[in-house]
Amino acid sequence: MSNTSTEQANRFISLKDIKKSSFIALWFMFLTFPIMVIKVNTVNNTVEWRWANMIIIGVASFILSHVWRLFMNRRDGKLSDEQKGGQTVEKLTLRQKLDQKPVVAKSLSYAVLVLAIIFPLISGMYQTSIMITALLYVVLALGLNIMIGLSGLLVLGYIVFYGVGAYTYALLNLHFGVNFWVALPIGGIFAMIIGILIAIPVLRLQGDYLAIVTLAFGEIFRIVLENWNDLSFGPSGIANIPRPTIFGLDLNVSQATNLTYFIVLAFVLVTIFVIKRLEDSRIGRSLVAMREDEIASEAMGIDMGKTKLVAFALSTFWAGVAGVIFAGKTTFINPSSFTMWESILVLCMVVLGGMGSIPGAIVGALIITLLPEYLRAFSEYRMVIFGVVLVLVMVFKPDGMIPSIRQKYEFKKKPESNMKEAE
């Protein structure tokens, strides 16, 4: 996999390759033998032998190993080319090309925006509803990105804050009749408070220890919701949460869905706007500095504790607001919407899209929510495919689909201060 040169891979398949692939095919036939070939039913005491599967595996792994090797060689070839030519000779990515043509980039984003606005008008309620979910995940991915991509804090229990938002609206509405619009900021602020409360005791924790502790908080949150019937009505959840309305109008389901769609869309735009501005500010710089080197940041006078709390607060707020919208959209919530799995999914969106990159988070969220939806045709295979997609994207694009290019503070007094030198 590592030593075959690029030229060799581009030539015809050699005898060596065939030998290698045959070996790999045999290995996979052996490896998958018990699980793919034998099927036991320990209740009826029957055994089924599926030898055909073995042949399929053999042939498939023979072919796929060639494909894999081809792509690996291409990938590694590209890598070594980059190393040869210093830092700047890399092929321009689509993102960089767009950055050089701001007009194209701008018109492209306007086109996407227009498409997003007319989307509910040209598609049915079902599609709109799916898109609402996707956009909610976009917000979550953007919010988590502040923590992971920008500040370098690995948080695995992010969905808690989404849950806090959702339950805030549901409970406030149930007990006090608070309406959607009032609950919207309250949900965000409440999630923020919970975020800060969780962050305070664990400020000292580094890296993966922080990750597991936030995961632990997430699970505790869910289990408590499931069991504390007086507060949360347990696993049966809270139903009949009112959908958002506007101007006191009486909206039917389809209208309310469209309204929700526009609320989420507007919210996504606000999120992007705010996060972009934060990134290019004194606060944003301190977050990035923390990610780069905590000790040096402290020596530069940045209070690490405070900065971590800021990261938590800024990040959790969005999840809280998104949670309120989620509750208003589904009209029913229960703890099973806020499992660890959801947190992991949001993490996948951020990393798959490209850590620290806003377009990355958007694309990541859209792919991960919409892919399984449109893979429904393959129904039972979709989770297997999803797993494979995650692995493949990471292997072949380890920095994500749209790697982050942070807005740099370029000093503009000088002529040609762009960072290109060699071609």
Place this chain on the structure above:
Amino acid sequence: MNGTYFIELFLGGLTRGSIYALIALGYTMVYGIIQLINFAHGEIYMIGAFTALIVSSVLSFTGMSPVLIFIIAAIAAVVWAAGYGMTMEKIAYKPLRNAPRLSALISAIGMSLFLQNYVLLAQTSDFQPFPDLIPDLAFLKPIETIMNTTQFIILVTTAVVMVVFTLLIRYTKMGKAMRATAQDMVMAQLVGININKVIMFTFLLGSATAAIGGVLISSHIGQINYYIGFLAGIKAFVAAVLGGIGSIPGAVLGGFVLGLTESFGTGYISSDYEDVFAFAILIIILIFRPSGLLGKTTRKKV
């Protein structure tokens, strides 16, 4: 407070802890060497259990003695789990060795999803009863109510595995190479250690111990499905972190602390909150010891 009940809970906790410890070993070793949270590790444990189930079911038609079947099934589980572990490393982690750490984590999550659903599709989504192959040991008869045979076997096997494991890490050439790689991968390479081999061996070893855990717990609980790896994996990860991730004795200690906490928590307080106890003890310990029980308190090098 009832004495027998206490002992029962204590032994139950030890049993649970043994399993956590066996799985946590793999977690902590992999982490120690390549700083990867191997999310798919729980799946390896599940595959080990499934392989044992399949092999023993097939063998049960041959009329072999149950003990022999159990041993063969366990060996098969270890072999195949190790195979899966090594293959997984080669496909999903090795290409990412120089990539950002989180990318490898996502790759591991993808692998976990894949393996779960692969077993689901190739086998079944239902719980499968695990054949009862371990005959009751006569000398345990008087204390049956507090400790049954499978519990006994779990404790003994775990102890043996731990001893073998420690000897392996401490005295063999490969064990030394592993420790060297964990300390400093670049230096290890410079002194001629083949780190690819070391990493592969780490996955092999970790997968094998996880499979042993899988077989043991399945015969204790009596049924398995494709999803058992997920929670077990998370718990083992918690155990590894509790003990100080990267530390092998820490993983064992963490496993036992976790097992006992859960056992006493559910026994004396409430069984609804079983997982809450596990996670709460983790949070409490990390607040006071941010690098786990036996983790190195890394002095900041400035």
Place this chain on the structure above:
Amino acid sequence: MTPVLDVKKLRMDFGGLRAVNDVDLHINEKEIIALIGPNGAGKTTFFNCITGVNKPTAGDVIICPPGATHTKRINGLKPNVITEKGLARTFQNIRLFQNMTVLENVMIGRHTRMHAGIAGAILRNKKTREEEQKVIDDSYEILKKLNLEQFVNELAKNLPYGAQRRLEIARAMATDPFLLLLDEPAAGMNPQETHELVDTINKIRDNENITILLIEHDMGLVMTLSERIYVVDYGKLIASGAPDDIKKDPEVIKAYLGEDTNA
């Protein structure tokens, strides 16, 4: 005159190891002082104690910024608070923000001297914009002083080694210190670069009114640059005085030659 930094009987224990053993040291305004000693003598630990990375076991670290009427005891404060009070440092093993540009690195140094908060960042009002612009301009001026302006938009990690060392100093200067602590600023530099560094440090002291304490192994640099020298070995202060006296001090010669034969 009150010294700007007065360290009294500073002690730092790590478990059983006494890394810094009752060291006294003081620096007057606009002095350049060197702290020297064999490897592992406890010099960096001494820096860490002053800058708050380590909390000293015993002793006092007292500062009196130029123009201040009162002295202040700063041991045990957090590093960022100490930086705010006007002590800035560089690191022996370079700790730049690798993936940020040279300009941004220096801008980070300005963090504590800025005020914009979250609201300012989002609204980007006139005050915030002006502040940002001023920081950019100031940072550029600092870069010019250290001959780094040609790298202004480069990523820090792409800089040549000598330039990275200078950027460390630039970043520290951006925090607006009265005392600059340099941990082996010339390590890894060639003679030409070292020579330039001497000029730069002198200029910083003369033009910016910054007092300088440095750790250095390059004896040429130490002897030409510093007014007084402190020598530590095994955590203990073994000599202090003018460069010419230090050169002749039998204790110092023993410490260095003894160490040399071992190495």
